[in-house]
Amino acid sequence: MSGDEGEMLKARLPGPVRERLQSLRVKDGRATAVLDASGLAAGQREALEAAAREALGGEAAISEVRVAMTAERDGSNPAAEGASPPRIIAVGSGKGGVGKSTVSTNLAVALIKAGYKVGLVDADIYGPSQSRLLGTEGKRPVARDKRLIPVESEWDVPVLSMAHLAEPGQAIAWRGPMASNALVQMLEGDWTGVDVLVVDLPPGTGDIQLTMLQRFKPDGAVIVSTPQDLALLDATRAMGLFDKAGVPVIGLVENMAGYVCPHCGETSDPFGIGGAQSAADERDCRFLGRIPLDITIRRDSDAGIPPAAGQGPQAQAFAAIAAGVTEWLEKP
Numbered sequence: 001m002s003g004d005e006g007e008m009l010k011a012r013l014p015g016p017v018r019e020r021l022q023s024l025r026v027k028d029g030r031a032t033a034v035l036d037a038s039g040l041a042a043g044q045r046e047a048l049e050a051a052a053r054e055a056l057g058g059e060a061a062i063s064e065v066r067v068a069m070t071a072e073r074d075g076s077n078p079a080a081e082g083a084s085p086p087r088i089i090a091v092g093s094g095k096g097g098v099g100k101s102t103v104s105t106n107l108a109v110a111l112i113k114a115g116y117k118v119g120l121v122d123a124d125i126y127g128p129s130q131s132r133l134l135g136t137e138g139k140r141p142v143a144r145d146k147r148l149i150p151v152e153s154e155w156d157v158p159v160l161s162m163a164h165l166a167e168p169g170q171a172i173a174w175r176g177p178m179a180s181n182a183l184v185q186m187l188e189g190d191w192t193g194v195d196v197l198v199v200d201l202p203p204g205t206g207d208i209q210l211t212m213l214q215r216f217k218p219d220g221a222v223i224v225s226t227p228q229d230l231a232l233l234d235a236t237r238a239m240g241l242f243d244k245a246g247v248p249v250i251g252l253v254e255n256m257a258g259y260v261c262p263h264c265g266e267t268s269d270p271f272g273i274g275g276a277q278s279a280a281d282e283r284d285c286r287f288l289g290r291i292p293l294d295i296t297i298r299r300d301s302d303a304g305i306p307p308a309a310g311q312g313p314q315a316q317a318f319a320a321i322a323a324g325v326t327e328w329l330e331k332p
């Protein structure tokens with residue numbers, strides 16, 4: 001293969017493969033690609049390898065493809081230091097506005113209280129809210145060795161969100177490739193020392209979500225729903241999305257379940273009770289617990305104070321959900 005042909009072949013490879021390509025040789029119809037696997041979890045390495053195989057295998061001049069992955073390149077990588085990469089827990093919902101981001105933040109805080117080191121990625125590219133929920137607005141991450149260093153929050157949750165990357169107060173109108181590049185940078189940030197990475201997914205069950213799940217395959221997923229039948233139908237759809245991506249569903253959280261009256265403290269159930277639990281049972285999925293619709297949750301969240309960090313009944317509700325997740329994490 002001439003130099004020009006080689007360059008043309010490289011240019012035809014998908015971006016993520018090209019970015020990690022260390023060398024590419026083609027001889028007698030056999031292509032050998034060496035890819036830099038630094039910082040990638042097992043699932044990511046597999047996805048990268050599959051993408052390289054598919055792209056090279058589709059070339060008419062290539063009949064056999066070999067893909068080799070390099071060892072870790074730099075000492076800052078957790079795997080290189082003997083620490084395992086964080087386990088990824090995705091938090092998803094079938095539709096927007098059900099409290100997925102609120103649950104993500106508070107699950108992260110409650111898991112920290114349970115003794116884990118937890119980081120948070122806000123994968124909701126076009127509607128990021130984690131900087132507000134964790135009180136890190138205005139902070140900007142720095143990069144070291146081309147990896148983003150997560151922003152520290154008062155609640156011991158290092159976090160990366162599009163809100164930290166975009167200009168403050170500006171609407172995020174980035175084009176698809178730029179946005180997905182930002183997502184990759186956040187997930188490939190320096191999460192050294194983190195045991196569990198909670199990923200707040202964008203709402204819905206479209207292609208973007210599926211691509212993201214396939215590329216950064218989470219170890220498990222938590223689904224958030226409100227008690228209404230329609231929301232539960234969407235939640236079932238979200239479970240289907242995770243099934244399709246081969247991601248085990250850890251359980252279902254019912255949010256905004258029961259209304260806590262701010263005057264008398266009494267709880268009422270305008271949307272009925274038990275729907276989420278039976279939806280979970282029908283799908284053989286664990287019901288992780290319910291969080292009431294409570295004005296203090298909204299007020300504290302808006303002020304950048306995660307209710308799970310406190311001591312009140314709201315914190316207990318999140319702690320109960322974290323206990324279910326902890327059980328799953330500790331399962332052999």
Ligand SMILES: Nc1ncnc2c1ncn2[C@@H]1O[C@H](COP(=O)(O)OP(=O)(O)OP(=O)(O)O)[C@@H](O)[C@H]1O
Pocket residue numbers: 093095096097098099100101102103124127129203255256257291292293294295297298299301302
């Ligand atoms: N249990 C709750 N009680 C009271 N308010 C809540 C509760 N859960 C969430 N909220 C409020 O509802 C609004 C939407 O919540 P949140 O942003 O977490 O939802 P989301 O599903 O992540 O939304 P989006 O689809 O926009 O990402 C926020 O103002 C939040 O404070």
